[in-house]
Amino acid sequence: MKALVLFSGGVDSTTCLGIAVKKYGADQVLALSVFYGQKHRRELEAAKNIAEYYGVQLKTLDLSLIFADSDCSLLEGSSEDIPRESYAEQLSKTDGAPVSTYVPFRNGLFLSSAASIALSNGCEVIYYGAHSDDAAGNAYPDCSSDFNDAINQAIYLGSGKQLRVEAPFIGLTKAQVVRKGLELNVPYQLTWSCYEGSDRPCGKCGTCIDRAAAFAANGMEDPAITKGV
Numbered sequence: 001m002k003a004l005v006l007f008s009g010g011v012d013s014t015t016c017l018g019i020a021v022k023k024y025g026a027d028q029v030l031a032l033s034v035f036y037g038q039k040h041r042r043e044l045e046a047a048k049n050i051a052e053y054y055g056v057q058l059k060t061l062d063l064s065l066i067f068a069d070s071d072c073s074l075l076e077g078s079s080e081d082i083p084r085e086s087y088a089e090q091l092s093k094t095d096g097a098p099v100s101t102y103v104p105f106r107n108g109l110f111l112s113s114a115a116s117i118a119l120s121n122g123c124e125v126i127y128y129g130a131h132s133d134d135a136a137g138n139a140y141p142d143c144s145s146d147f148n149d150a151i152n153q154a155i156y157l158g159s160g161k162q163l164r165v166e167a168p169f170i171g172l173t174k175a176q177v178v179r180k181g182l183e184l185n186v187p188y189q190l191t192w193s194c195y196e197g198s199d200r201p202c203g204k205c206g207t208c209i210d211r212a213a214a215f216a217a218n219g220m221e222d223p224a225i226t227k228g229v
Helices: 011-024 040-054 086-091 107-119 130-137 145-158 174-183 205-215
Strands: 005-008 029-035 057-062 126-127 164-166
Touching: 005 011, 005 107, 011 029, 011 040, 011 126, 011 174, 029 040, 029 107, 040 057, 086 130, 086 174, 086 205, 107 126, 107 145, 145 164, 174 205
Parallel strands: 005 029, 005 126, 029 057, 126 164
Antiparallel strands: none
């Protein structure tokens, strides 16, 4: 294996997967999905379908126990409702703190776990889909450039300089991520981003709003909606 892709089945990680497959070939790419106690498993189902589409090996890791005491609104044990408003609207109420859908240090934990799996499978790089829109306003601090630089350095040194982290979208907007994915013919119709687990995306949570805007900026409707996910 050459590359491990931290893979949620959403727009950003699927675009990362498309990049990795193009660069290394499907037989040299390992996708890693994580169950962390989220309220639904739609994204894990999407990840399985997309991995099959690309012909890559998929591993699934259960880290739900680590987040069992969190009241993050994404998690099944939370008493909080998932906000149905944009991230900007949510941040206007947080006084500088992350939004309620921030899972405590999720990317740090996921990338550290991925590093062990990557090293065990002979991978030289981990891809993940952090982008500038998620980091904006401290909504998700573990998607920032500063965090990415720090975790990359830690994993590089901690792996004996065998493994690096690559976040190809760290300076891009979600609209730019989608533009890149369209160039690669990424199967966005198979992806799932919505924080709710209904038959169709809710269209009202922060990630649905951002996703719709990203496709609109590229002159199209969200394929996951128009093709009836």
